[in-house]
């Protein structure tokens with residue numbers, strides 16, 4: 001897959017974001033909750049609703065809070081997740097964390113997409129706590145996203161954090177923007193992958209990875 005230099009740069013910046021940068025963004029977002037609430041109230045009005053009717057009175061506030069929570073990835077960074085969780089270890093075989101649940105939102109429609117991520121790497125002296133892999137996934141899933149970019153970001157973040165021999169990421173997801181609107185394709189799943197290092201260069205490694213990912217697969221279907 002090709003990306004333009006500016007996109008690649010943006011990706012690199014997001015992956016290398018520091019604690020101070022995401023803390024700053026968190027502060028900014030906390031300050032805009034009232035503004036966001038007013039915006040949702042206006043949105044209800046534009047939809048033809050009465051924002052003052054009983055059932056909707058608290059909705060703008062709830063939506064503002066929910067949106068902040070659903071996009072909380074902007075307030076987190078890989079550095080915070082990885083900090084103190086990387087260990088020296090001589091293990092040099094593939095480590096796969098399979099079936100990590102993801103809930104994200106597409107940046108084209110701001111509608112959810114959800115599914116599973118499978119993240120594998122071959123360590124080169126450093127490993128990370130397994131639960132941290134899932135948290136790295138969430139740093140990027142909990143933002144407005146396109147699935148392809150998210151897949152790349154996760155692969156690059158693991159490369160950046162652990163400098164392993166290689167990384168492989170597969171994401172399978174269902175997009176509500178496809179299921180609920182437009183083409184209404186209820187059962188089409190989007191599968192994306194990103195491979196780095198040995199996973200890209202060595203066919204046997206890639207095959208082992210895909211076999212482990214698909215072996216005994218149980219998805220949402």
Ligand SMILES: [Zn+2]
Nearest residue numbers: 106108109177
């Ligand atoms: Zn969409």
